[in-house]
Every structure is written in C-alpha cells, then in structure tokens.
Amino acid sequence: xxxxxxxxxxxxxxxxxxxxxxxxxxxxxxxxxxxxxxxxxxxxxxxxxxxxxxxxxxxxxxxxxxxxxxxxxxxxxxxxxxxxxxxxxxxxxxxxxxxxxxxxxxxxxxxxxxxxxxxxxxxxxxxxxxxxxxxxxxxxxxxxxxxxxxxxxxxxxxxxxxxxxxxxxxxxxxxxxxxxxxxxxxxxxxxxxxxxxxxxxxxxxxxxxxxxxxxxxxxxxxxxx
Numbered sequence: 001x002x003x004x005x006x007x008x009x010x011x012x013x014x015x016x017x018x019x020x021x022x023x024x025x026x027x028x029x030x031x032x033x034x035x036x037x038x039x040x041x042x043x044x045x046x047x048x049x050x051x052x053x054x055x056x057x058x059x060x061x062x063x064x065x066x067x068x069x070x071x072x073x074x075x076x077x078x079x080x081x082x083x084x085x086x087x088x089x090x091x092x093x094x095x096x097x098x099x100x101x102x103x104x105x106x107x108x109x110x111x112x113x114x115x116x117x118x119x120x121x122x123x124x125x126x127x128x129x130x131x132x133x134x135x136x137x138x139x140x141x142x143x144x145x146x147x148x149x150x151x152x153x154x155x156x157x158x159x160x161x162x163x164x165x166x167x168x169x170x171x172x173x174x175x176x177x178x179x180x181x182x183x184x185x186x187x188x189x190x191x192x193x194x195x196x197x198x199x200x201x202x203x204x205x206x207x208x209x210x211x212x213x214x215x216x217x218x219x220x221x222x223x224x225x
Contacts, residue, residue, distance in 0.1 A: 003028040006042065007051035008035060009209055010176065012108050012169040013064035013100070014052040019165045020068045022201035024078035065096060068162055081162045091156045095148070095163035102141055103170040106133040111177035116213060119220030134179060142186045149188045153195065160199075168196035172206070176213045 003021065005028055007014035014030075021028045033042050038049045045053040046062035053062045056074070061067050072082050083089050110133040114125045145167065149155055155163040171181065171193050183190035196202055 004031055004055040005029070006031050006033045006045060006053040006055070008032060009205070010112075010173070010212055011035060011051050012104060012173050015172065015205065015209075016064045016162075016166055016169045017052050017054065017067050018205060019169070019201050020071055020081060020162065022204070023081060023160065023165070023199075024071060024075060026071065026075060026078065065093075065100065068096075079160075081160065081165070083157060083161060088156050088161075092161045092163045095155050096166040098141075098145075099163075099166035099170050103138075103167065106138050106141075107170045107174040107177075110137075111179055112173040115177040116216050116220070120216040130177075139185075142181065142189060146186045146189045149192055151188070153192070155192075164192070164196060168193060168202065172197075172202075172209070176209065 003026060005014065005017055005021070007017075007030070009015070009018075009030070018028070018030070033039070033051055033053075035051050036049075038046075038051070042053070043049055045055070045060050048062065050062065052064055052067065053060065054067045054070070056070075059070075061070055069082070071078075072080065082092050111130050114127070114130050119125055145155075152158075154160060155167070174180075181190045181193060197206065
C-alpha cells in the first residue's frame, strides 16, 4: 500500500515531508487537505487539525518532524537524512526545529500569508508586518544560518539532510511571497538555496507550486479590484 500524505502543497511542512519521501525514493500519494478548515474525518488523523499527516498502512502520524523521523526509522534501507552519528543527528534536529519555529512565523505565516493567502480571500495584506519581517526580524536569522553553513555545501556533514530540506522549505514560501535572499549579504545561504532548488526532487515540485501561487495572486487581484 502506498504511503499517503494529507495536506496542501504550498505548506512548507507538507513540502518537507514530500521532499523526505522523494529523496528516500518512497512512493506516496498526496491527498489534499486545506489548513484552517480541515474536514471532520481529518480530525481523526490529527485532532489538532494541522497539516501534514501521514498514513502508512495502519500507522497514522501528524507533525512534519515526527513523520520524517518515522520514515527514517521505518525505512532503514533508504537514504539517511538524519545521519547515524549522535552529534550530527542532534545538529540536524536543531536546525530543522529552527526552520520550523523561527523561520516559519516570518517567511510563511508572515510574508507568504500576507502577500498571497490573505489577498486571495479578500483580506488586506499587512505590508508593515512584511517589511518588519524582511528588514528587522529575518536578517539575524539569516546571519546565524550563514555562519552555521560557512563554506560547506550542506548544513551538517557532507551530504543532504533534513536540516537542508527544512530550511529550504521555508525560503521557498518567502520566494512565493515575492522576496529573495540578498546574495551579496548572505552569499553562502543564497548559494545553498540555489543548490537545493536544483535538486531533482525539489525542481519537480516547484512548477506546480508556482502555478498555484500565480492563481492565488490572480484571485487576490480580482477579490481586491
């Protein structure tokens, strides 16, 4: 039976799970569940109503980090994305959580939500919040990530990990919201992001996401005309 991911493609947390599955070479199907207004049956999978959730046979789980860790533990013959060494694994988990808890409120729930989601439903963009995120709140986080990356190709070790995937997943939502990293200020982080977007797994997801984003932006123009 194929693995089933429940959620919406433009969610960075759903994207993180999908990339984990793709990098591991695991077949899955995506069943659309929209955030904020999930159907009643979905609450049986995740009583919090958040996305994503995963079904694997008789196993059901919620929360992107929990799901990715489950995939790592359950499918041990696939590409390792958390490493075997305890120190490296701890660093990966830390950076994954950093992306989820520090970047997401600004890149996704700040910039993307205000620039894309709110206008598509007829609500005004809070541009003041967006500008504060861009010029005051995000730069210290980008400074930290630039230092953590240094001259390395990946955040932890010499190969792709969930740290790379989680951080890139948030930056994609910032880009969907019309903003890019300043490559002159954060050259290592910008180069890392470009390499991530060139991965076959991510490059395969982006065109459909970009079409969805364009459609939402057009809906926003119509709603606010």
